[in-house]
Amino acid sequence: MTDFIQGVSGNPTVYVNGAFVPLSEASISVLDRGFIFGDGIYEVVPIYHGQPFRMTEHLNRLDRSLAKLEITPPMDRQEWLDLVTGLVALDTTQDCAMVYIQVTRGVAKRDHAFPNPPVKPTVFAMLAPMTAPSQALREQGLRAISLEDNRWLHCDIKSVSLLGNVLAKQAAVKAGVDEVVQFRDDYLTEGASCNIWVVKNNAVYAPPKDNLVLEGIRYGLFEELCQEQGIAFHLEPIHRTTVNNADELMLSSATREILPIVALDQKAVGTGKPGPIYQRLRQAYDQRIAALSAAKLGTVA
Numbered sequence: 001m002t003d004f005i006q007g008v009s010g011n012p013t014v015y016v017n018g019a020f021v022p023l024s025e026a027s028i029s030v031l032d033r034g035f036i037f038g039d040g041i042y043e044v045v046p047i048y049h050g051q052p053f054r055m056t057e058h059l060n061r062l063d064r065s066l067a068k069l070e071i072t073p074p075m076d077r078q079e080w081l082d083l084v085t086g087l088v089a090l091d092t093t094q095d096c097a098m099v100y101i102q103v104t105r106g107v108a109k110r111d112h113a114f115p116n117p118p119v120k121p122t123v124f125a126m127l128a129p130m131t132a133p134s135q136a137l138r139e140q141g142l143r144a145i146s147l148e149d150n151r152w153l154h155c156d157i158k159s160v161s162l163l164g165n166v167l168a169k170q171a172a173v174k175a176g177v178d179e180v181v182q183f184r185d186d187y188l189t190e191g192a193s194c195n196i197w198v199v200k201n202n203a204v205y206a207p208p209k210d211n212l213v214l215e216g217i218r219y220g221l222f223e224e225l226c227q228e229q230g231i232a233f234h235l236e237p238i239h240r241t242t243v244n245n246a247d248e249l250m251l252s253s254a255t256r257e258i259l260p261i262v263a264l265d266q267k268a269v270g271t272g273k274p275g276p277i278y279q280r281l282r283q284a285y286d287q288r289i290a291a292l293s294a295a296k297l298g299t300v301a
């Protein structure tokens with residue numbers, strides 16, 4: 001295991017329960033409820049030019065997920081920010097990275113019920129390289145297949161219990177495509193690890209923020225960008241027929257940012273090329289990232 005860590009990642013320093021340690025020395029109990037039950041939540045914060053992107057929104061979602069699992073936050077806002085910036089400071093060579101944060105209910109006797117009294121939550125965090133979407137992906141787009149969404153009914157919790165997402169992603173791998181577009185009772189939900197956006201008649205549509213989808217951080221960002229660009233933005237149930245006849249399809253996530261889907265179930269989406277709404281949102285997204293660099297250099301407040 002140590003050879004694998006050193007060979008692949010260079011054995012970086014990570015955070016575990018109050019201490020910064022080499023990854024090869026990081027450990028938790030096998031009785032941790034995150035390991036036994038998947039009883040925990042996580043966040044992935046993109047880092048550009050040494051600065052977290054949409055940090056407040058990530059912390060808001062982290063708080064929401066913890067509250068829904070009735071886990072008392074182990075840190076306050078400033079402590080979370082200090083943890084993220086502390087990890088980033090350990091490796092200033094990465095211009096594009098991500099911080100992974102995981103919080104589980106903690107270590108307790110194996111019992112489905114919550115420990116009573118509560119135990120101390122387990123906190124793990126690490127900085128990892130993140131590769132921004134290549135120019136080829138931006139220009140050529142992605143291919144996807146449709147899939148029935150058979151996950152649980154609390155997809156709004158960013159849970160470490162991701163078996164349904166893993167199986168969905170593997171379905172894409174087996175089909176030789178990049179992503180899946182999932183439907184529940186013929187209505188759009190999301191991808192394996194991303195939100196899906198539909199463009200029709202120059203307007204952007206996405207499923208409502210309910211228990212059937214994870215509210216990606218880009219939900220709020222897309223609404224802001226659409227408003228800036230004068231693009232109509234709607235959150236509403238989207239039938240499979242609308243998706244199949246979309247002018248454009250896009251996906252978004254922390255690590256893939258925003259990318260076009262140009263084929264669904266071997267059928268071209270729109271013209272089969274990245275569309276004009278995607279191009280406008282992509283440019284606006286890039287400007288937000290560039291602003292972080294400018295802010296770091298002191299040219300933007």
